[in-house]
Amino acid sequence: MKFRAILALILAALGAAAQAQNRGDDAIVEMAQAFRKGDKAKLANLLPQVRGHALEPWGAYWELRSRLDTAAPAEVQDFFQRYAGTYQEDRLRNDWLLLLGQRRDWFPFAEELAKYRMNDDPQVRCYSLVVQFLRDGPGADPSLADDVRRMWLGQREAEDACTLAASRMLADGAPRNRLTTADAWRKARMSMEVNRPRAAEAAIELVAPDALPQFREMVASPAKFLTKRISATSRTRRELIGLALIRMAGTDPDNAARLLEDKWGPQLSAEERNWVWGVLGKQAAMKLDDDALSSFAKVTRDHDLSDDMLVWKARAALRSPRGPQWEPLLSAIQAMSDDARRDNAWTYWKARALLASGRESHKAEARQLLQSIASPRGFYEQLALEDLGQKIAVPAKPAPLTPEEKETARANPSLNRALYAIALGLRPEGNREWNYATNLARAGGLSDRELLAAAAFACEREVWDRCINTSDRTKIEFDVEQRYPMPFRDTVVRRAQQISLDPAYVYGLIRQESRFVMDARSSVGASGLMQVMPATARWTARKLGMAGFTPDQLTDRDTNIAIGTGYLKLALDDFGGSMALAAAAYNAGPGRPRNWRNGPVLDAAIWAENVPFSETRDYVKKVLANTTMYAAILTGQPQSLKARLGMVGPRDASMPEPNRDLP
Numbered sequence: 001m002k003f004r005a006i007l008a009l010i011l012a013a014l015g016a017a018a019q020a021q022n023r024g025d026d027a028i029v030e031m032a033q034a035f036r037k038g039d040k041a042k043l044a045n046l047l048p049q050v051r052g053h054a055l056e057p058w059g060a061y062w063e064l065r066s067r068l069d070t071a072a073p074a075e076v077q078d079f080f081q082r083y084a085g086t087y088q089e090d091r092l093r094n095d096w097l098l099l100l101g102q103r104r105d106w107f108p109f110a111e112e113l114a115k116y117r118m119n120d121d122p123q124v125r126c127y128s129l130v131v132q133f134l135r136d137g138p139g140a141d142p143s144l145a146d147d148v149r150r151m152w153l154g155q156r157e158a159e160d161a162c163t164l165a166a167s168r169m170l171a172d173g174a175p176r177n178r179l180t181t182a183d184a185w186r187k188a189r190m191s192m193e194v195n196r197p198r199a200a201e202a203a204i205e206l207v208a209p210d211a212l213p214q215f216r217e218m219v220a221s222p223a224k225f226l227t228k229r230i231s232a233t234s235r236t237r238r239e240l241i242g243l244a245l246i247r248m249a250g251t252d253p254d255n256a257a258r259l260l261e262d263k264w265g266p267q268l269s270a271e272e273r274n275w276v277w278g279v280l281g282k283q284a285a286m287k288l289d290d291d292a293l294s295s296f297a298k299v300t301r302d303h304d305l306s307d308d309m310l311v312w313k314a315r316a317a318l319r320s321p322r323g324p325q326w327e328p329l330l331s332a333i334q335a336m337s338d339d340a341r342r343d344n345a346w347t348y349w350k351a352r353a354l355l356a357s358g359r360e361s362h363k364a365e366a367r368q369l370l371q372s373i374a375s376p377r378g379f380y381e382q383l384a385l386e387d388l389g390q391k392i393a394v395p396a397k398p399a400p401l402t403p404e405e406k407e408t409a410r411a412n413p414s415l416n417r418a419l420y421a422i423a424l425g426l427r428p429e430g431n432r433e434w435n436y437a438t439n440l441a442r443a444g445g446l447s448d449r450e451l452l453a454a455a456a457f458a459c460e461r462e463v464w465d466r467c468i469n470t471s472d473r474t475k476i477e478f479d480v481e482q483r484y485p486m487p488f489r490d491t492v493v494r495r496a497q498q499i500s501l502d503p504a505y506v507y508g509l510i511r512q513e514s515r516f517v518m519d520a521r522s523s524v525g526a527s528g529l530m531q532v533m534p535a536t537a538r539w540t541a542r543k544l545g546m547a548g549f550t551p552d553q554l555t556d557r558d559t560n561i562a563i564g565t566g567y568l569k570l571a572l573d574d575f576g577g578s579m580a581l582a583a584a585a586y587n588a589g590p591g592r593p594r595n596w597r598n599g600p601v602l603d604a605a606i607w608a609e610n611v612p613f614s615e616t617r618d619y620v621k622k623v624l625a626n627t628t629m630y631a632a633i634l635t636g637q638p639q640s641l642k643a644r645l646g647m648v649g650p651r652d653a654s655m656p657e658p659n660r661d662l663p
Helices: 003-014 016-037 038-051 056-065 072-084 089-104 106-113 122-139 142-154 160-169 181-193 197-207 209-220 222-228 235-249 252-265 270-286 294-295 307-319 326-334 344-357 362-374 379-388 402-409 412-421 427-440 448-461 466-474 490-498 503-513 533-546 551-555 556-576 579-588 591-596 604-609 614-635 641-645
Strands: none
Touching: 003 614, 016 056, 016 307, 038 056, 038 379, 056 072, 056 270, 056 412, 072 089, 089 122, 089 160, 089 427, 106 122, 122 142, 122 160, 142 160, 142 181, 142 307, 142 412, 160 181, 160 197, 181 235, 197 326, 197 614, 209 222, 209 252, 222 235, 222 252, 235 252, 235 402, 252 270, 270 307, 270 614, 294 307, 294 326, 307 326, 307 604, 307 614, 326 344, 326 379, 344 362, 344 379, 362 379, 362 641, 379 427, 379 614, 379 641, 402 412, 402 448, 412 427, 412 448, 412 466, 427 448, 427 466, 490 503, 503 556, 503 579, 503 614, 533 551, 533 556, 551 641, 556 579, 579 591, 579 604, 579 641, 604 641, 614 641
């Protein structure tokens, strides 16, 4: 029974108390709506109605947060005391710290920072680095500069906190506990590469403010800027030329390459030249250009490139028309930062490259790498298992939870508030509080056993997304029933079998699409368990002969499953049974994977890694890994991810023409 239904029965039995509780529920929902609209007066009027309600901390948070910029410090401290230990206390402290940082009010900032539990806001972290630097001065720990550099380079926009931290630590030629001019220009290049000229301008302003008029002229027309009579006689001039070439690479890569090779390359430093070639190589790789490696081949030192460029060099090396090019792949992986290199994708492909060398010493290292990630947990983990000669099987179930472990989870106030909020339809708020309770309330988050108990609590309430996400975070324990639940099993299996569709594939897709949240709705309007778009649903309903269908029926579970599986089957047939291509079509529409399959015939794992859209790339890998595990559960037999992946290449000319009507 749904948690909301259980809640209604309990309240009905309570009579008058239930009516008061219902009024409080309504007031909480109204406050959430008023907060989203910025209606401060309504929030103040409703606040007395939620006093004593289970979600009172949320109501009080919304009311004070809406006017935090004018609130007195004493009022903020009163909130902290009244709601001590709650998510809402720490959430408001996060907001208050940001405001204090914006005001440069460092003494109260430092006092509140010591009480901050979540520690997950990068802007608060950057303000804290400013405080440390101001406190320690010339004797500041050199690691401060490393932290500032990493966070500043990692932010996409010109956010105040990290920009301020960078400005405090920028000094060309200064001791090792500072940032340098080179860091600022690197930030400008990275920002220009992702079309964030404002962030690039903010970086340039820190080291070359006199160059801003030229920079703005270049942004307006890089081609015109590069045809002017300018010379690379200084670092600033060279960097502006490089930024112009980077900006041009996004719209006219052939011309940018020609200008780099024929005119500007000799005037740039080797590092500046390598960066632009890296941008051009990345652009070509993202377009699945068979010649992408030729641009990367002009880079004389891979360590001059960003992680993003190196990742695309690795992908281009895998996708080469001549077959995987293992040496460029290894070179790219070796040049990545430690964080990027630790990604399981590059651990796996490094192992494959070492195995391809044929050297005995490399085989031993490759085996160690594969063993370090091999498990049923995900795409590359499953591939590593198979490369080690094992199939994907259902892991042994953990020891049963004790009554004490279960009771501890059920008694957790934040978990209860989270489930209550979700039951009232306040899913974003409920999800945030749940994640706080399991991950952020204390350093390191909950232990494996505590996570299993929290996941069990969510499973019992049929809040499947919290059940899955929480159990997914265990490091050693693996409860397959929590990670891969199968709600509505009879409906899903029966419907899949009726249309000759693998039920494991359906479950693998639903798990990724909605986490079994029936009222899930995406930002673009996709609805229900299988996240079907209204237009796609109407088209599919006509194909399936479902007379009288209207998109509002997508909220019905069985209808959503019928429409979603019907479309998935049509996509799978259109792509010749390729699960990888059909999953990409389900996520990004069929037109894109039709184009992405053109080129060399590839192992589908390589094809999936080269999908240009990060969301779709991640989606395809997760759906296929989910499918493999669900198949192991449903059949009771070990499974192969590689068998499901197969090969991907251009459509066979003997096959029927693609269904151009498929939306």
